[in-house]
Amino acid sequence: MxxxxxxxxxxxxxxxxxxxxxxxxxxxxxxxxxxxRATPAERDYLSAMAQDGEGPSLSGNVAERIGKKITSLGPARAGLINKGLVYSPEHGKVAFTVPGMADFIRRREH
The missing domain is CATH 1.20.5 (Single alpha-helices involved in coiled-coils or other helix-helix interfaces)
Known part of the structure; x- marks a missing residue:
């Protein structure tokens, strides 16, 4: 400013x-x-989350958007949490750790 x-x-x-x-x-x-820093599978997960905006996203909705069972996405989710890119604010939900990440992902995909 x-x-x-x-x-x-x-x-x-x-x-x-x-x-x-x-x-x-x-x-x-x-x-x-x-x-x-995200792997291709983790990027798919992030892109699916970005559809919810700043979130949080329901893990089941993320899995549905990717077209996989929720249980098969555990490694991608865990990797994103370990890298500090997402966190779980409560059971069954994930959210971006920094504001604006969802908008960035949507901008880069369009």
């Missing part, structure tokens, strides 16, 4: 510009580095 704003107090236009720059910075480094 400080580098974008030309005046103080800040304007709504400056805030929108700063948000776009921030999103571009996250999209060019932070989010791709997290995505790149």
């Amino acid at each position: 400080w580098s974008v704003a030309e005046t103080s107090p800040f304007t709504a236009e400056a805030a929108r510009a700063a948000a776009l720059i921030g999103k571009a910075n996250l999209d060019s480094g932070f989010f791709p580095s997290r995505w790149d």
